[in-house]
Amino acid sequence: MxxxxxxxxxxxxxxxxxxxxxxxxxxxxxxxxxxxxxxxxxxxxxxxxxxxxxxxxxxxxxxxxxxxxxxxxxxxLPSDYILHMKRKTQIIYPKDAGLILLYTGIGPGSIIIEAGCGSGALTCILGNYVRPNGHVYSYDVREKSLNRALKNVKRAGLQEVVTIQEGDILKKDLELRDVDCVVLDMPTPWDAIPKIKKYLRLSGSICCFSPTMEQVKKNTFSLKNNDFIEVITIELLERRLQVKENATRPETRMIGHTGYLTFGRKVEPFKENPYREKKPKKKEIIDMTGMPLRGENNDH
Ligand SMILES: C[S@@+](CC[C@H](N)C(=O)[O-])C[C@H]1O[C@@H](n2cnc3c(N)ncnc32)[C@H](O)[C@@H]1O
CATH class of the missing domain: 3.10.330.20 (Vcp-like ATPase; Chain A, domain 2)
Incomplete structure (x- = not known):
């Protein structure tokens, strides 16, 4: 050294x-x-x-x-902050936070919008990775969450790269444009998607965290209807091992479920392909009863 x-x-x-x-x-x-x-x-x-x-x-x-x-x-470590910080809301666990970073491309210099900030667990992880010249703009509707998150951000020494603000992401009009990523951990991300897409740059990423599959479906369809492609959902299961001389096996207790992560990437609105004419339909032949046959050779 x-x-x-x-x-x-x-x-x-x-x-x-x-x-x-x-x-x-x-x-x-x-x-x-x-x-x-x-x-x-x-x-x-x-x-x-x-x-x-x-x-x-x-x-x-x-x-x-x-x-x-x-x-x-x-x-x-970032995972130590998350697991030992004071919290009032359900937090994002390290395994899910790690996946968010990799599947959104967040790194030094990234500009991120987050809603809601909750206790600020994910906010601290994001802040830690966008340093030194990126920024996290984090919003929440509850005063308690905002205060708790701000305390945790300050404690982690991240106030230079994180702004915690009161704001309903469904209603508030943000001045931000061309951001690299939006992360939504709130009850109805699908309602926020049509609004937040204008903040993202083309090819920017979104991640929606959902505890239930019902939410996953709504998020997926909302993303697909709002100019996002590569829409995927991942559930990551983590199982720790107990390592002993004669008893190496999974630990008895584990966190069975945290949530599902749905990712998407923003593209231009849908355009017709001007270089390709409409595919001609296969000729239909009508038989004597008036029923269409499927092909010229009557093949199926
Ligand atoms: C589960 S917590 C987020 C936890 C956070 N990701 C963490 O790791 O600590 C969900 C938060 O979303 C906030 N929320 C709900 N609706 C919102 C909205 N429309 N705009 C912004 N925040 C909202 C809630 O107040 C709550 O604090």
Whole structure:
């Protein structure tokens, strides 16, 4: 590791840190100067980390004589933010967020519209990936969701690349044009599709998250009727494995269902092909009873 890389890896004041207590528990906390983090397994003084320890360090909780539990101090991954953030609404899980990124082409520089922001779990993932020069414009109708999402975005240090705004995506007229992607996680995406398509650039992508198949059908037909092609729906099942010397197998418990992801890509409105004449119909031959026969040779 170069000296510069080593320095970047040192924990700074107000950094979010991911504390892992052996195999038992995990916390996402902010390293605030002069403060102490208390757990049932002893406490940790942030001043002993800030400007001193690199991410990945192993430390022991205090008092060392009575507690002395082993903790690892890690740099949080996007999935850690999602699973440990404060939430009030159903959130998008990491497996689905990963798929959204790949199937929409979201990356550094992307401009995105999101509705609704809910607790801001997906908003934080999107913000993290559009950095440094992209932007996420996220809307919600509920004040509680807006406040919660804003807190989570600030906590993740993403306020430069994310704007959280009050707004009903079904009614509000946004000034935005030529955006790269629209992500809808709200009760009726199919109603929003005719309105939001004008915000997207040609070849831009849309993703609708739906917990039920009834919603998937409505979204699919709405996309197909509104100049979207490559309309596909994916359900991604995640199953973790328990790995033990003589008992390696799927874990007993799993999250059985999160939702379905319907994707589409915007194209120009439908045009007739001027280079191809209408295909001539096959000649029909009428038999003596007046019934049409299917072909000249009466073949089927
Ligand atoms: C399931 S939550 C979204 C969760 C979010 N994706 C996350 O990962 O935290 C759905 C949100 O859509 C919002 N919503 C419902 N109708 C809306 C509309 N017409 N425009 C904008 N947001 C809307 C709700 O208030 C709610 O907060």
């Amino acid at each position: 170069t000296v510069q890389k080593e320095n970047e890896n040192i924990i700074q004041e107000n950094d979010l840190i991911y504390l892992i207590l052996e195999d038992r528990k995990r916390w996402l906390v902010q390293a605030r100067a002069g403060e102490t983090f208390h757990t049932h397994h002893g406490f940790i003084e942030f001043d002993e980390l800030i400007n001193k320890k690199p991410f990945g360090s192993c430390i022991f909780s205090k008092p060392l004589e009575t507690q002395g539990y082993k903790f690892y101090v890690m740099k949080p």
